[in-house]
Amino acid sequence: MDARDVIKIGMSAERTLVVPPERTVGHFVRGMPMVYATPMMILEMEMASGDAINAHLEPGWVTLGTEVDVRHLAATPVGTKVRTTARVIAVERRVIRFEVEAFNDQRRIGEGRHARGLVNVEAFMKRLGMG
Known part of the structure; x- marks a missing residue:
């Protein structure tokens, strides 16, 4: 499969969540603030x-996912709504590149780039000795 045949620049999606305690840095690291953790964003x-x-x-x-280049710009406490967006900005044969952003009720809290590699599940699992 060639991603260029089916994926187009500009395709996008949006997700929303209300930050739960289990997605905070304080949940993972004792003594840290209960704010939205960068890996969760x-x-x-x-x-x-x-x-x-x-x-x-x-x-x-x-x-x-194959690449992440993201800046976390602002802290977001538990109970705050977060909206995350992704938009295709480039398509190669097996790699799709995205511009990503995250916002809370007041401002942009994250921005950057992300890439995803196109994989045939059956061949991938065989290569890993799992299929």
């Missing part, structure tokens, strides 16, 4: 990126 950015393109992939194909 990146997770939502990756999920939004997948959401933007998954419906267009052929059966048996998925994308896996």
Whole structure:
């Protein structure tokens, strides 16, 4: 499968969540503030990126995150609504590149780039000795 045949620049998706305690840095690291953890923000950015393109992939194909270049700009406490967006900005044969952003009620809290690699699940699992 060639991603250029089915994925188009500008495809996008948005996710929202209310920050729960289990997605805070304080949940993972004792003594730290109960604010939205950077890895959890990146997770939502990756999920939004997948959401933007998954419906267009052929059966048996998925994308896996391969690159992350993200800045976390502002702290967001538990109970705050966060909106995360992803937009396709480049498509190569097996790599899809995204611009990602996250916002709370007041401002942009994260921004950056993310890339996902196109993978045939069956071949991937065989290569790992799992199929």
